[in-house]
Amino acid sequence: MLHRWRQWRAKRFIARHPFPQQAWQEVRSNLPLIEALDDEAAKRLGLRAWYLLHRKRLSIPEGHDVDLPTRLGLFAQASLLTLGWSDADAEDAFANVHEVLLLPDVFRRRASAMDDAGVIHEYPDERIGETWYQGPVVLSLVDVMESGDWSGFNVIIHEFAHKLDMGNSQEAEGFPPLPADMSASVWHRVFSAVWDDLQEHLARGKNPPIDDYAASDPGECFAVCCEYFFTAPQVLVRAYPELYSLLEHYFQQSPLKRLTPTGQPDHSGDVDQTRERSGGFESGHF
Numbered sequence: 001m002l003h004r005w006r007q008w009r010a011k012r013f014i015a016r017h018p019f020p021q022q023a024w025q026e027v028r029s030n031l032p033l034i035e036a037l038d039d040e041a042a043k044r045l046g047l048r049a050w051y052l053l054h055r056k057r058l059s060i061p062e063g064h065d066v067d068l069p070t071r072l073g074l075f076a077q078a079s080l081l082t083l084g085w086s087d088a089d090a091e092d093a094f095a096n097v098h099e100v101l102l103l104p105d106v107f108r109r110r111a112s113a114m115d116d117a118g119v120i121h122e123y124p125d126e127r128i129g130e131t132w133y134q135g136p137v138v139l140s141l142v143d144v145m146e147s148g149d150w151s152g153f154n155v156i157i158h159e160f161a162h163k164l165d166m167g168n169s170q171e172a173e174g175f176p177p178l179p180a181d182m183s184a185s186v187w188h189r190v191f192s193a194v195w196d197d198l199q200e201h202l203a204r205g206k207n208p209p210i211d212d213y214a215a216s217d218p219g220e221c222f223a224v225c226c227e228y229f230f231t232a233p234q235v236l237v238r239a240y241p242e243l244y245s246l247l248e249h250y251f252q253q254s255p256l257k258r259l260t261p262t263g264q265p266d267h268s269g270d271v272d273q274t275r276e277r278s279g280g281f282e283s284g285h286f
């Protein structure tokens with residue numbers, strides 16, 4: 001019954017809001033992550049992105065013109081996370097997203113941290129995105145425009161991964177709701193091994209194989225691993241093959257097969273591990 005109701009609603013939606021074919025073609029040719037999809041997957045993604053664009057409030061900074069391909073491309077990248085799931089599961093996964101708030105560029109927040117002596121220091125923190133439980137997904141427009149390729153960097157996927165993570169709690173703690181056929185203890189074991197490896201690299205003064213922002217917090221570990229899974233799978237599968245397989249199972253898709261026809265890691269396309277922006281500083285997500 002629910003299934004038929006959803007079908008009826010989807011039909012009615014598309015009758016009222018005809019799908020923008022031309023804008024979608026632009027998205028497909030402009031964003032390498034989307035271009036790599038086969039026609040069937042691209043069609044499913046396009047419809048879901050179009051649906052989200054109407055269902056979620058998108059706030060655009062004053063004086064900025066964000067055209068339809070950009071808006072559609074933003075929700076298409078968010079929908080990559082749920083592409084392998086049924087329409088119903090995909091919709092439920094982002095039920096906690098009410099608004100996407102675009103800010104022109106990197107933004108500042110006051111943050112605080114405790115030093116070794118137990119003194120709390122406040123400092124201005126520069127961010128390119130942040131996500132709060134029951135709050136908007138906040139994204140820097142400059143960084144949205146830089147997302148969409150196979151670089152290992154994608155602020156949209158990162159922040160929407162936090163929303164998935166918050167599907168079962170108010171905090172993003174690296175433990176999203178799992179499907180019935182996945183074991184929570186396996187999830188915990190695989191992520192803990194990655195976490196320990198990241199900490200070990202840092203303790204030895206070495207660069208970890210993925211962005212060290214993943215080592216800052218288990219929630220960030222999940223979000224950064226999602227960025228790599230979707231936009232630099234060849235790096236993730238080489239660094240942490242068991243984690244790659246776990247995410248392949250969880251997301252019900254394999255971006256590596258989209259990147260390389262053989263589905264094998266292609267070392268020629270390795271990404272630069274530094275994610276410094278043109279401004280010369282490294283901006284955190286949250």
Ligand SMILES: [Zn+2]
Nearest residue numbers: 220223285286
């Ligand atoms: Zn984050």
